[in-house]
Amino acid sequence: MLLNNTPLSLYVHLPWCETQCPYCDFSITTDPVDGNDARLAEAIIKDIKHSSDLIADRKFRSIYFGGGTPSLASTQSIKQILDSVRDRLTPSETEITIEMNPNDVSEKKVEELLRAGINRVSLGIQSYIDQELQALGRNHDRKSAIQATNILKDINSTIDLIYGIEKQTPESFNENLETIIDSNVNHLSLYQLTIEPNTIFYKKELLLPHEEAIEEMEVIAKDLLEKNGFEQYEVSSWSKPGFESNHNLNYWQFGDFLGVGPGSHSKISNQQEIIRYRKIKPLEGYIQNQKSADLKTIAGNELDIDLAMNLLRIKNGLQQQDLTIDLPESFLKKYQRGVDEGLLLKDKIGASQKGYQFLNETIQLFF
Ligand SMILES: C[S@@+](CC[C@H](N)C(=O)[O-])C[C@H]1O[C@@H](n2cnc3c(N)ncnc32)[C@H](O)[C@@H]1O
Numbered sequence: 001m002l003l004n005n006t007p008l009s010l011y012v013h014l015p016w017c018e019t020q021c022p023y024c025d026f027s028i029t030t031d032p033v034d035g036n037d038a039r040l041a042e043a044i045i046k047d048i049k050h051s052s053d054l055i056a057d058r059k060f061r062s063i064y065f066g067g068g069t070p071s072l073a074s075t076q077s078i079k080q081i082l083d084s085v086r087d088r089l090t091p092s093e094t095e096i097t098i099e100m101n102p103n104d105v106s107e108k109k110v111e112e113l114l115r116a117g118i119n120r121v122s123l124g125i126q127s128y129i130d131q132e133l134q135a136l137g138r139n140h141d142r143k144s145a146i147q148a149t150n151i152l153k154d155i156n157s158t159i160d161l162i163y164g165i166e167k168q169t170p171e172s173f174n175e176n177l178e179t180i181i182d183s184n185v186n187h188l189s190l191y192q193l194t195i196e197p198n199t200i201f202y203k204k205e206l207l208l209p210h211e212e213a214i215e216e217m218e219v220i221a222k223d224l225l226e227k228n229g230f231e232q233y234e235v236s237s238w239s240k241p242g243f244e245s246n247h248n249l250n251y252w253q254f255g256d257f258l259g260v261g262p263g264s265h266s267k268i269s270n271q272q273e274i275i276r277y278r279k280i281k282p283l284e285g286y287i288q289n290q291k292s293a294d295l296k297t298i299a300g301n302e303l304d305i306d307l308a309m310n311l312l313r314i315k316n317g318l319q320q321q322d323l324t325i326d327l328p329e330s331f332l333k334k335y336q337r338g339v340d341e342g343l344l345l346k347d348k349i350g351a352s353q354k355g356y357q358f359l360n361e362t363i364q365l366f367f
């Protein structure tokens with residue numbers, strides 16, 4: 001069923017955070033970085049080495065250092081991890097991204113990271129407005145956000161913004177977008193604030209903007225971003241032509257990814273099957289033991305859902321030649337139902353305008 005040449009990405013999870021943001025449910029630690037940084041890098045390098053059974057001699061199409069706050073790790077650790085996979089890279093072609101928090105961005109740090117092999121920065125701005133940053137419990141302010149954006153102005157970078165923040169208005173959201181447009185950045189991820197269980201926000205009573213204000217923000221984003229050369233290519237992703245995230249596209253196109261670091265997830269396929277697994281979450285546990293947990297084969301109905309949840313996120317659909325998998329019969333049968341109902345495209349794999357507007361409902365077709 002599977003093609004041999006499924007593209008493969010590497011995700012490196014660096015869990016460091018100075019403080020725990022009250023809305024965040026990612027796998028993080030506020031343990032000290034010093035003393036642990038080098039030990040974690042060593043464990044990650046070991047983990048990649050031991051994964052060669054699964055990935056054979058395949059090359060990485062992209063690498064992503066995510067977190068947590070990878071910019072808290074030493075550049076030496078980032079370089080050591082990259083050096084350990086040099087023979088799996090296609091020089092000058094592999095997109096290598098690192099997430100940075102504004103307080104860690106200095107000309108010196110960015111220069112060091114570029115020298116180590118990083119060629120793309122994902123900057124976690126969230127908002128340029130002090131009141132909104134405080135509402136999110138962030139450890140940076142407007143000044144630091146502007147400074148970081150300026151330092152990165154000539155570097156291939158993307159910015160993360162959150163909307164739907166407590167007391168945020170369509171006007172203040174517009175101001176955030178204007179700042180990004182003026183900054184010359186070529187990629188933007190726009191996330192509506194989600195209140196996740198097991199976070200401080202879940203237990204708090206928040207004065208979040210009402211539904212009409214959220215919709216207004218979405219209309220503002222579409223108008224302003226399109227007017228300024230950005231195109232939405234995925235639910236949360238906007239880019240100028242040619243600057244789409246290679247790494248994230250690989251997830252949505254159902255490519256493979258090797259995840260290393262505490263709590264990371266992997267999806268690897270071979271000729272016979274597709275396997276998903278994860279790594280131990282606690283930092284010390286992972287440093288001691290990088291064995292895989294919860295290994296399972298994805299097939300049947302589960303595979304159909306998995307495919308729908310990824311492929312249909314891509315805004316304008318996928319051509320047959322962009323697919324990394326021969327779609328199973330059961331998926332195609334459900335897909336045809338969606339075409340008949342006007343929710344899915346006929347000539348490509350993707351949602352119609354209506355299907356995209358109600359994406360969660362569209363995905364239900366595959367359950
Ligand atoms: C795991 S964070 C890591 C990036 C970096 N540590 C930071 O906080 O800027 C990746 C991105 O997910 C988004 N994010 C995290 N939790 C979210 C939530 N509850 N709702 C919406 N977006 C969220 C933020 O935009 C953040 O930049």
Ligand code: SF4
Pocket residue numbers: 016017018019020021024025026028067068069101124
């Ligand atoms: S949002 Fe970023 S900085 Fe805040 S806790 Fe999550 S990963 Fe850490």
